[in-house]
Amino acid sequence: MDRLAFVSPANVSERLAQAPDLAISTVIFALRPGGDGERATMWLPLVRRIREPFRGLWALPGGPLTQAESLQDTAARNLADTTGLAPKYLEQLYAFGGLHRSPSQRVVSIVYWAMVQAGEAVMTHESENVRWFKADGLMDLAFDHNQIVDYALWRLRNKMTYGSIAYHLLGETFTLAQVREVYEAVLDRTVDPANFRRQLKHAQHIEATEEFLQGGKHRPPRLYRYTGNTAPDSPAPAS
Amino acid sequence: MDRLAFVSPANVSERLAQAPDLAISTVIFALRPGGDGERATMWLPLVRRIREPFRGLWALPGGPLTQAESLQDTAARNLADTTGLAPKYLEQLYAFGGLHRSPSQRVVSIVYWAMVQAGEAVMTHESENVRWFKADGLMDLAFDHNQIVDYALWRLRNKMTYGSIAYHLLGETFTLAQVREVYEAVLDRTVDPANFRRQLKHAQHIEATEEFLQGGKHRPPRLYRYTGNTAPDSPAPAS
DNA sequence: TCAGTTTTAGTCAAAGTGACTTTAACTAAA
């Protein structure tokens, strides 16, 4: 992404130096079940940088904005290229444009965030240079990507309380206990099962199916379905 | 920002043509009192375009991202230059990057939004080409700026319900009725004065002063002060 | 058959909400 020689005839005075680079990156979240009494936790995939700057460090998947794609399409394609993932939920998070995010050329990053189901997450093209990590307690990442992840986690916690985010981390049908696990993982605290159930029963867009999850060790829980819009809950500006 | 000849040995194939232009624009809101029984309404300043494209149409204040400034600084400076305003509240809203927002060169706009008090608003450098307009029912604007304003209004309504936005539209001290006016203007519905008062009494960051607003026609209302943080209520990513 | 565990329903007090009434404080007109 080094854009070195930059020859533009017009408006030179407006740019003291080179125009900033424009990149799209994505924070992808998935829920990984916690083993044996442990709480489930949020995980995200990172890619190892194979070039300078920050060669060898892990970073969010991303790349330059391509000319013929919308911002969101660029994010989606880049995700597919690097990780093989195609998240159903993909929304803009924030534009990071500090002066010294990258050591050489200035880079403005428009960051998206995505949710994938646990089932999809295991189908990632993992390799030497692509791996999933637990979202909190990450090692030092390239650029300001630690800050970006922290911000995404903060937004996640906030949206959880009044949003439909949880369902994007789950499959087509799910038990109420699974929804509760998502809440407990994101909010990092226990939630009373009975009260949580009562709330979801009164909630919109949660529909009971006639099926039950079999194969568990105890009473089979009923499966539910989310009937709300699967897209981000804004009047999503397409442009 | 035409980035024509781009001489980088690598990744040439990834960019089919020029790299997109990067611009910063701002939606600035102020509350204008409604005359005589009418509800107060939200207003915003626009600038008339003096160049193509969309020459003669009104648009959000903005300009290209300059090399030596952060995104937010660019927004603030541009506001000062064009309108003379220096809002205390300035936060990123959204990045708009559709392919055909501008007829010729592609432009990615990172849009900020701001709140100013009614007292500040009247100090705007208004002119032939800078004027305040009522936020809803705007005429056709340049680019996709109608969509952007609509999105900002939607975000405003959402943030209002659980946020501290209202106080950025008011002065240092204010009456509870003035806060209620902000809510009624933004949410576009009447709010019961007694119940609204009760809520604010229990709310954090609202402190009663020992002063009363004099000069009204009826019982003088007590003045209150907002003691919460004046900055946007995120862990505001500075970069 | 029974102990153990999870699902599901229900109870109860405390807190919050919406609609409404009442009293206090001030201005302006009679």
Add this chain to the structure above:
DNA sequence: TTTAGTTAAAGTCACTTTGACTAAAACTGA
């Protein structure tokens, strides 16, 4: 100087929501 009109501020009341808790129902594995 009194009084009608208006807004500020407090209170009432029924209803809903919430948090903490209890209990029954349903299933597995010993």
